[in-house]
Amino acid sequence: MKKLTIIFLSLCIILITGCYVPDSNTETILGSNTKTIPVTRIELGAGFSKLESTYFIDDKDYTSTDSLVIEYVEATVYNGDTQLLYSDSVRESIKWVSDTPDLISVNVGFRYGDEVALDIKVNEGKWRDCIVYIHAESIDGTVKSDSIRVIVGTPTEAIQSLKIAQSGEEINSIIVSTNELPQTIDLQAYTYDDMLLPDSFLVSNVEWKTMDSEIVTVINEESIGGFIVSPKFELGKTGLTNIYAQTVDGKVQSQPIAFAHGNEYNKELLLKNFVGQYIINHLRYPTKTEEKTSSVWRGYIFRNFYRIYYRTSTDASEIEFSKTTFDGSNATVTGIINTFTEERLEIRFAFKMKLQCEQGSDFTSYKVLSAEYEKPDLLIVDYE
Numbered sequence: 001m002k003k004l005t006i007i008f009l010s011l012c013i014i015l016i017t018g019c020y021v022p023d024s025n026t027e028t029i030l031g032s033n034t035k036t037i038p039v040t041r042i043e044l045g046a047g048f049s050k051l052e053s054t055y056f057i058d059d060k061d062y063t064s065t066d067s068l069v070i071e072y073v074e075a076t077v078y079n080g081d082t083q084l085l086y087s088d089s090v091r092e093s094i095k096w097v098s099d100t101p102d103l104i105s106v107n108v109g110f111r112y113g114d115e116v117a118l119d120i121k122v123n124e125g126k127w128r129d130c131i132v133y134i135h136a137e138s139i140d141g142t143v144k145s146d147s148i149r150v151i152v153g154t155p156t157e158a159i160q161s162l163k164i165a166q167s168g169e170e171i172n173s174i175i176v177s178t179n180e181l182p183q184t185i186d187l188q189a190y191t192y193d194d195m196l197l198p199d200s201f202l203v204s205n206v207e208w209k210t211m212d213s214e215i216v217t218v219i220n221e222e223s224i225g226g227f228i229v230s231p232k233f234e235l236g237k238t239g240l241t242n243i244y245a246q247t248v249d250g251k252v253q254s255q256p257i258a259f260a261h262g263n264e265y266n267k268e269l270l271l272k273n274f275v276g277q278y279i280i281n282h283l284r285y286p287t288k289t290e291e292k293t294s295s296v297w298r299g300y301i302f303r304n305f306y307r308i309y310y311r312t313s314t315d316a317s318e319i320e321f322s323k324t325t326f327d328g329s330n331a332t333v334t335g336i337i338n339t340f341t342e343e344r345l346e347i348r349f350a351f352k353m354k355l356q357c358e359q360g361s362d363f364t365s366y367k368v369l370s371a372e373y374e375k376p377d378l379l380i381v382d383y384e
Contacts, residue, residue: 036093039138041078042145045115048072054149054192057122058200074115075136075145086114093139096120100132104150122152129153149192156205159197161190162245162254173258177266178238178362186228187220187245187254202229205247212241215261238262267363268324269301274366275333275353276306276319282380285340288315304335315340329357331366339378349374 045051055070077084077094084090096106096118103126109119118134130152137144151158163170165186176182189197189206208218208231217234231245238261246253263270280286286308306319317339325332334352341347351373355366373379 043076073118104132129155154201159189163188175260175266210243215239215241263363286317
């Protein structure tokens with residue numbers, strides 16, 4: 001009766017699914033009574049997740065007693081255009097293969113629906129940084145799936161590109177005033193398919209190079225977790241040089257960054273800073289509410305704006321620069337002043353200033369030769 005029931009259920013499954021039925025010519029696994037099914041195609045997937053080309057194992061505590069599931073990686077098996085539903089025959093018709101079996105062992109894992117899951121183990125005492133490739137194939141090795149890549153630890157060869165950015169944007173130059181450290185820059189490492197790598201890869205595998213160490217040297221800070229490392233700069237003499245990051249084996253390099261150290265290379269920013277301070281200090285109504293000079297917190301240049309901040313007010317004037325030009329020691333600056341009227345209403349108007357660099361100031365101080373304002377009544381003028 002039990003045998004008849006099994007036959008009846010098998011016939012029902014065949015009628016409903018159209019699944020391939022093994023015939024008497026299918027091979028038999030040595031030492032097993034289970035018959036294998038001819039396989040013509042194997043596709044990898046990840047269940048309801050997206051199948052990635054690259055996965056990571058970064059915990060050295062994994063041993064041979066631990067089974068790892070990598071994002072539910074699974075194999076779908078086909079005979080012709082027909083998907084073979086999960087069964088012992090299908091399970092024993094394919095196998096998982098690791099190209100580094102001494103480190104990573106692979107086996108057929110738990111069942112996910114009608115797919116064949118991947119089960120892997122990191123062999124005890126074999127841990128090392130490397131890249132392992134894993135695929136599924138038919139039991140006779142004639143049909144193979146695509147491979148997935150498993151990055152174990154932090155191997156240098158996993159780094160495929162390096163990028164240097166500032167405020168999230170790639171940069172090609174850094175200009176700093178004399179003995180003034182640059183704003184924070186970020187180093188990022190990418191692996192295959194532009195996948196961002198954790199900062200642990202940067203700390204252990206990447207070093208900075210400078211074409212002139214007498215101008216600047218660069219070293220990586222310690223890893224704090226995340227995906228970026230912000231390097232530390234040590235400034236020397238003024239001058240121009242190039243810096244870049246590269247892997248310790250020298251095979252991957254970032255784009256070189258022009259590094260300029262010295263006020264003469266940063267004179268436009270220094271001029272804007274001087275003009276911004278000058279105008280703010282001469283505005284009659286620099287904030288929306290009356291503020292004392294002692295309440296000024298700080299002012300600085302951000303892109304083409306000079307902004308000043310007060311401890312007790314968030315509505316303050318700012319200077320927007322349109323154009324700066326130099327002619328020897330003379331300079332011309334144009335832009336827009338965003339400030340307030342006596343009634344504390346917002347107002348915008350244009351300005352144009354001509355200045356001369358003070359001798360021996362190293363581009364930090366200027367004499368105002370002339371200034372034109374669309375609303376001169378909103379400024380206190382004290383130049384000749």
